[in-house]
Every structure is written in structure tokens, then in C-alpha cells.
Amino acid sequence: MTAAxxxxxxxxxxxxxxxxxxxxGVLWCERRQALWWTDIQSARLWRHTPGDRRSRYWRLPDRLGSFALCESGRLLLGLAKGVYSADPGAAEDLDALAxxxxxxxxxxxxxLRINDGRCDRSGNFVFGTLNEDLRRxxxxxxxxxxxxxGLRPLALAGVAIANSLCFDLDGRGLYYCDSRQGRIMHVAxxxxxxxxxxPEVFAEVQAPASPDGAAVDSEGRVWSAQWGVxxxxxxxxxGRVExxxxxPTSNVSCLSFAGAALDEIxxxxxREELDDAQRRAQPDAGGVFRASVAGVRGLAEARFDDR
Known part of the structure; x- marks a missing residue:
């Protein structure tokens, strides 16, 4: 990876x-000051509140590829084969969501199953699907x-692994990628x-890195989680790296701006795709990490309009 x-x-x-x-699929809820994310392959929805350092998860009936916060306080869930609604607030004493x-x-x-997704700045949920067949x-x-x-297709070319969905500050531009192609695209x-x-190429991602989840900060920078590196x-x-x-673990998948001032990432x-030796060398793999970058702040997550 080079930059000028x-x-x-x-x-x-x-x-x-x-x-x-x-x-x-990590998201920050500024109303509850809580972090949400999914463990796709374990079919779990996680929540963590940094204020009291409490974490918990709910079991789900299928794998959760991505999700969105809703105006009502509910969640919109992109399970493997459908878009669903759920209310974790009504399930605080339960270990599973229905x-x-x-x-x-x-x-x-x-x-095919639902993979990456994010709400646009007008309150619609935009997502892509992934081909699980080994030929991809x-x-x-x-x-x-x-x-x-309801559900409307976007007129974009087919992909093997839909990822990197995020939006320009004015909501009139969409970023996305096929993780197998190593290019983050931009489209009106x-x-x-x-x-x-x-579509136009926004950024080239050099192997062995693979572009995964993405987010846009308050100045319009695109932040890309890069799997494998x-x-x-x-x-x-x-489109140049700044x-x-x-x-400290290889398989980085997604990011969200968080905290009271949205100045944390x-x-x-x-842990998936790590062999036994790599897991021993990366004991924190599968965890959620936090960083602060001087002068960088995010935006409150757009919410799905379910009113």
C-alpha cells in the first residue's frame, strides 16, 4: 500500500x-451510549455499554449479516434470507430474540445470504448479499x-461478497465493494x-488486504476495515491513504465511530480463517477493539425510518 x-x-x-x-456490522447508538455488533456465524447479536463495561448477547434464529438502528428504538435485522424487525428492549430478560x-x-x-448493510441518510436500509458457494x-x-x-434492487453489477456500504455526507453518493475484487467503488x-x-473506482486495496466494512467520518473520509492485514x-x-x-489481529471486519463525542473508533x-497457530499468536482475535485518532470524529448513525 502506497500513498503520496x-x-x-x-x-x-x-x-x-x-x-x-x-x-x-458494529454500530453505535448515541441515544443509549451502547455498541451493537453481530457474530454472524454464531447467530448472535451483541451489545456493550462502555459506561458500565457490561456486555451481553442474544441468540438469533439465523445468521445476522447486518442491521440498522430504528427511529422507534427497535432494530432492523438483515438475517440470512430476509429483513426482520426485533425489539431487544422487550427481551432484556431473555437469551434469544424472536x-x-x-x-x-x-x-x-x-x-446467497445477506451480508453488509447500512442505513442511508434518508432512513432506508441498503444492503448486499454474499455467495457462500466455494466458487464465489x-x-x-x-x-x-x-x-x-419495500424491497427494491439497485442497478449494480453482481458481486461475490458485498461489502463497504456507506454514504457521502450529503447522502447522494454510495460506496461499496466486492471484497474479492480489491476495489472500493463510488456511485451516485x-x-x-x-x-x-x-460506478467509479474510489480506492484500490492491494492484496493481501481485502476491503470489508466501512464508515464515513464527519469530514467525509472513508474508513475501511481491511481483512487479513x-x-x-x-x-x-x-482515495489516497491518510x-x-x-x-493486533489479522481479520479486521468493520468499524463504527462511537463515544459521547463520536471521537472513538x-x-x-x-477468529474465522485463522489456523491453530495463528489463534495462539492472536489470542484476542474475535474481540472488539477501540482506538482514538487525533482530530477525527464520526457522525451519528443514520436510523431506519419505521414510523
């Missing part, structure tokens, strides 16, 4: 020793879900019509 600008570096430290098989199906997704495609044919698609329009996006423009990278508006957060990781 000076690169500021920071280092993340373990915040929650959750030991997830595949920690992903979500309600809102829309099935690709029920006729058994190898680019069959995955991107969708927008809303109460008003209209939330009302669910229409997109012609133990880092989160902050890209400037021109900041790096080093994470929480980062999910995975």
Missing part, C-alpha cells in the same frame, strides 16, 4: 473480549429496503428512487 501523503498511524486496544467467530419477518430476500438462491460466482446483489417501497445514489449512476485505513477525498489504525474482528 504523510500517513498518521494509531493503534487499537482490546475493548471487549467477545471472541466472535465472525464479528461484524424477530418478525418484513421481507424475504433471494429465497430462490440457496447459496458474482451472484450477489444490492438492495434498498424501506417501509414505503438517489434515495427516493433507489437509482444509481455509473490487521488494520483500518482512512482515505481522503481523492490515516491508519493498526489492530470501535473495530470488530474475527
Amino acid at each position: 501523503v504523510a500517513i498518521d498511524a494509531a493503534r487499537a486496544r482490546l475493548a471487549v473480549d467477545s471472541r466472535c467467530r465472525l464479528g461484524e 424477530p418478525t419477518l418484513l421481507a424475504p430476500v433471494e429465497a430462490d438462491q440457496p447459496t 460466482a458474482p451472484m450477489g446483489r444490492f438492495y434498498q429496503y424501506s417501509r414505503r417501497h 445514489y438517489d434515495a427516493d428512487s433507489a437509482q444509481v449512476g455509473a 490487521g488494520r483500518v485505513v482512512g482515505y481522503g477525498h481523492d 490515516r491508519v489504525v493498526e489492530v 470501535y473495530i470488530t474482528t474475527a
Whole structure:
């Protein structure tokens, strides 16, 4: 990875020793000052409140690829084969959630499941699917879900592993990637019509790094969790690397800006795809890490409009 600008570096430290098989999709709820994330392969939804350092999880009926905070306080869940609604607040004394199906997704495609997703700045949930077949044919698609329009496909080319979904500050541009292609793309996006423009390459990600989850900060930088190389990278508006957060485990999956001032970065990781020797060398793999980068703040997470 090269850049023509000076690169500021920071280092993340373990915040929650959750030991997830595949920690992903981390979001910060500024109302409750709570962190949410999913362990996809274990079908668990996690919550951590830094104020009292308490963590817990709920079991789910299927794997949770991504999710969104809702205006009502509920959660919108992208389980493997459908979009669901759930209310963890009504299940504080339970160890499992019983979500309600809102829309099935690709029920006729058994190898596809919902993967990365995020709310756009107009309150719609945008997500993509992943092909679990070992040949990884680019069959995955991107969708927008809303109460008003239901499920609408986005006119983007098929992918093997949909990832990196996040939005420009004004909500009129969408970032995304196929993790297997090593390029973060940018496309014009209209939330009302669910229409997109012609994709352009925003940033090239050099192997062995693979772009995973992403987020946009308050100045419009794109921050990318990079699987396989133990880092989160902050890209400037021109797609060049400006900041790096080093994470002491290889498989870094997603990030969220958090804290009362949104000046912390929480980062999910995975134990998946590590052999026994790597797991011994990386005992904190699967945990959630925290870092602060001088002068960097995020935005409150957009919420799904379920009113």
C-alpha cells in the first residue's frame, strides 16, 4: 500500500473480549451510549455499554449479516434470507430474540445470504448479499429496503461478497465493494428512487488486504476495515491513504465511530480463517477493539425510518 501523503498511524486496544467467530456490522447508538455488533456465524447479536463495561448477547434464529438502528428504538435485522424487525428492549430478560419477518430476500438462491448493510441518510436500509458457494460466482446483489417501497434492487453489477456500504455526507453518493475484487467503488445514489449512476473506482486495496466494512467520518473520509492485514485505513477525498489504525489481529471486519463525542473508533474482528497457530499468536482475535485518532470524529448513525 502506497500513498503520496504523510500517513498518521494509531493503534487499537482490546475493548471487549467477545471472541466472535465472525464479528461484524458494529454500530453505535448515541441515544443509549451502547455498541451493537453481530457474530454472524454464531447467530448472535451483541451489545456493550462502555459506561458500565457490561456486555451481553442474544441468540438469533439465523445468521445476522447486518442491521440498522430504528427511529422507534427497535432494530432492523438483515438475517440470512430476509429483513426482520426485533425489539431487544422487550427481551432484556431473555437469551434469544424472536424477530418478525418484513421481507424475504433471494429465497430462490440457496447459496446467497445477506451480508453488509447500512442505513442511508434518508432512513432506508441498503444492503448486499454474499455467495457462500466455494466458487464465489458474482451472484450477489444490492438492495434498498424501506417501509414505503419495500424491497427494491439497485442497478449494480453482481458481486461475490458485498461489502463497504456507506454514504457521502450529503447522502447522494454510495460506496461499496466486492471484497474479492480489491476495489472500493463510488456511485451516485438517489434515495427516493433507489437509482444509481455509473460506478467509479474510489480506492484500490492491494492484496493481501481485502476491503470489508466501512464508515464515513464527519469530514467525509472513508474508513475501511481491511481483512487479513490487521488494520483500518482512512482515505481522503481523492482515495489516497491518510490515516491508519493498526489492530493486533489479522481479520479486521468493520468499524463504527462511537463515544459521547463520536471521537472513538470501535473495530470488530474475527477468529474465522485463522489456523491453530495463528489463534495462539492472536489470542484476542474475535474481540472488539477501540482506538482514538487525533482530530477525527464520526457522525451519528443514520436510523431506519419505521414510523
